[in-house]
Amino acid sequence: MDITFHRPRQRRGPRSAFVLLPLVLFGCMFFGGSYLLSPEPDVEVQRDVGFATVNGREAALLPYERSGSRGMFQLMFRDMFQVRLAAMDLRTGERLWDIQLSDKLLWNASVLAAGKTTAYVSTDAGLVAVSLANGEVLAERAGFGGLGDSYVASRSAYAFDADRNVVVAMDATGNVHTIALDSLVTTPADAATAAMWNGKLSGKRPLPDASSTxxxxxxxxxxxxxxxxxxxxxxxxxxxxxxxxxxxxxxxxxxxxxxxxxxxxxxxxxxxxxxxxxxxxxxxxxxxxxxxxxxxxxxxxxxxxxxxxxxxxxxxxxxxxxxxxxxxxxxxxxxxxxxxxxxxxxxxxxxxxxxxxx
The missing domain is CATH 2.40.128 (Lipocalin)
Known part of the structure; x- marks a missing residue:
């Protein structure tokens, strides 16, 4: 009677993992070590902050610049210059969300107003609406209904009308539009609103704020x-x-x-x-x-x-x-x-x- 012996099949999983282990350790040391040894990027909070209720919590909406990178991962995969918008809990300081708005140098954003669900930010590229729940961009520039490609890429073309509780926007032909809070659609301004904001909105780059603090x-x-x-x-x-x-x-x-x-x-x-x-x-x-x-x-x-x-x-x-x-x-x-x-x-x-x- 022939007896055949079968060699047990060897499992290769653990050995493959050991082969990769040095690479994983090197990656952790390379990226993690460079992060720990590097200083934080330079941060500058921009002028016009806002306030809103974010998921039931009183929060500040802070546009800020972040210049530089901390560690090799950020240097390789993140923009060197960023303008961001962060929502921070006013009681605990917890960052509720933090989104990037731009990768441009010398680029500005101003929080105009916030409703129950949406915040409005005027930027050097046009108007941006973000969700208060998570910071998701809901509309920007030409994405607002009724405005479309006639949007103006300037912070000076947008403002908040506190008396009427609406965002006002000037289009490329000089006409004034209004946006109800929590809406993404513009409507032509009535005669009184248009008269009030004509001459106050423009497509020019705003001058630096010279008012004393x-x-x-x-x-x-x-x-x-x-x-x-x-x-x-x-x-x-x-x-x-x-x-x-x-x-x-x-x-x-x-x-x-x-x-x-x-x-x-x-x-x-x-x-x-x-x-x-x-x-x-x-x-x-x-x-x-x-x-x-x-x-x-x-x-x-x-x-x-x-x-x-x-x-x-x-x-x-x-x-x-x-x-x-x-x-x-x-x-x-x-x-x-x-x-x-x-x-x-x-x-x-x-x-x-x-x-x-x-």
Missing amino acids: TAKEAMLNPTESLVLKDKPMGATLFRRVPGGRISPVGDTVFHNAQIVLERSSPRTAAGARSGHVLVQHERNVNDKTNVLSVVSLATGAVTDSLVVGSSRAQTVSDDKTAVTVATEGKSHPNGLAVVGADGRITHFSVGTSNVFGL
Whole structure:
């Protein structure tokens, strides 16, 4: 009787995996190591931020520039220059979504308005509508119904009409259109709206904002104002009431100080609606470090401070003020600070990314 012995079939899976293991380890070390050893790209928050409710959470909509790459993966597979739009939770600082709008250098975006589902952003390439749920681009440039190829590639051609609660857009022939919030369709503006916006919208590149972000005096309300009065070693805050009478707001001496102004109302003190005022000043007479301090209008006490390079404030609601700030050593805003009703500052970083640039 013939007996045939069969050699067991060898499994090749584990051996193949061991062959690939050095390549996987090298890839992790090459891409991961270069990421860990590289600095974060330069980030600059652009001027016109917005606010909206994103998936039930109060959020800031921040257009920002990101220049440079961190690590070899980003260098090889991501754009060196990006303009992005991020939604950040105003309470926790969590990034809810973050999308790229452009790969151009010297390119700008401005948040115009937000409805319940959609945010509208004017850019140097035209109007963009994004979903508040996840940042998905719903329409851009010629993609708006009723506008089509007659769109204008300029931020100056679009604005928000707060009285009528609509986005206004000028087409290539100079006609004015309106877009209801949460809509992607334009309609010809009525005569009154067209007359109001004719001459205000254009196809020209907008001039840089030359308005001041700070001042020695600012309005609290229609009848009262705050003023910084100089003393030999600095300045203190005073409140001016109708009739010209003034009274001190605390006794803190601020060195080389200015009151931070409200972005949407340039003569108003930022934070006034929540019972605070923001003062930007040097730390003390011997330390030129720039500091943003929150002062209680009720007690005059400084409730919190943050070292900054510069600041631009905007009221979110009756109990929150958001401030785009430059961290120490930076000349352009690269973070967000939120002042709450308790006068405390919460500072969030903007534009950080993982090894894949996301």
